[in-house]
Amino acid sequence: xxxxxxxxxxxxxxxxxAAAQKSEIGFVVGGKITPDGTSAFGxxxxxxxxxxxxxxxxxxxxxxxxxxxxxxxxxxxxxxxxQSSTLFTAKSYSSLYFTPGVRLRxxxxxxxxxxxxxxxxxxxxxxxxxxxxxxxxRSSTKAAFDxxxxxxxxxxxxxxxxxxxxxxxxxxxPDLGIPKLNMHNNVLLAGGIVVRF
Numbered sequence: 114x115x116x117x118x119x120x121x122x123x124x125x126x127x128x129x130x131a132a133a134q135k136s137e138i139g140f141v142v143g144g145k146i147t148p149d150g151t152s153a154f155g156x157x158x159x160x161x162x163x164x165x166x167x168x169x170x171x172x173x174x175x176x177x178x179x180x181x182x183x184x185x186x187x188x189x190x191x192x193x194x195x196q197s198s199t200l201f202t203a204k205s206y207s208s209l210y211f212t213p214g215v216r217l218r219x220x221x222x223x224x225x226x227x228x229x230x231x232x233x234x235x236x237x238x239x240x241x242x243x244x245x246x247x248x249x250x251r252s253s254t255k256a257a258f259d260x261x262x263x264x265x266x267x268x269x270x271x272x273x274x275x276x277x278x279x280x281x282x283x284x285x286x287p288d289l290g291i292p293k294l295n296m297h298n299n300v301l302l303a304g305g306i307v308v309r310f
Contacts, residue, residue: 135172135180136310139276141165143303145190150286150296157291158196164188164301170216179219184228186259187211188282188301195289200244203289208299209235210282212259224265228280231258236287248290255285265307274307 147159168186188210195202214230234257238250261280268274282299 137170137274137307138310139166139168139170139305139307141276141278141303141305143301143305145193146300146302147193147296148298150291150294152291152294154199154291155197157199157202157289157294157296159296160194160196162190162193164190164303166301166303166305173215178221179217179224182216182218183213184216184230185213186230195243197243197291199291200242201249201290202243203238203248203250204241204243205239206250206287206289207237208287210257210259210284211235212257212282214259218265222267222269224267225262226265227260227262229258229260231256233257234282234284234287238287238289242290250288250290253285253288255287257282257284259283261301267307267309272309274309275304276307277304278302 142165145162145164150157166186166188168184170182170184172180173183174181190208192205192207194205212230212232214228216226216228218224218226234255237252238248240248242248259280259282263276263278266275280301283297286294286296
């Protein structure tokens with residue numbers, strides 16, 4: 114699955130770069146915040162996690178001082194730890210979000226933007242439970258979408274800019290070994306750099 118995502122992203126990037134020369138690659142890191150989940154077994158607390166995201170964007174329609182862009186983000190969260198009174202719960206999980214979409218950008222140097230996308234989330238629960246025995250939870254792929262916004266600082270004479278962003282992801286529930294778990298939202302707060310070409 115990961116190899117497919119990488120190959121697909123590279124093909125799309127090369128194709129759009131050939132069609133439009135106003136493109137960028139962004140790299141951000143930050144924190145993922147997941148509200149507590151609920152089920153018949155009580156509350157499942159999800160610790161904040163350290164994710165990283167790479168995205169490719171290219172201009173689709175120029176809008177004076179702004180633009181409508183195609184945005185292809187890939188967010189990876191290597192480990193998110195879990196706290197629960199249910200010892201059958203997987204002790205942690207990894208997640209991968211791929212949600213291509215569109216971005217509306219305004220301005221040229223200080224450029225606020227809003228964006229939205231739809232795709233999927235891939236979850237990989239830990240093979241060990243909080244009780245220390247093998248987990249019955251399985252990896253799963255769920256539909257996902259995101260909405261967000263941010264602010265870029267793009268110096269005119271430099272190909273490198275800076276980004277601050279906030280994005281909310283909504284997806285299906287990962288299999289963590291808890292029946293009927295209600296846990297859909299994840300918020301990413303991040304900052305990093307943008308390379309324009």
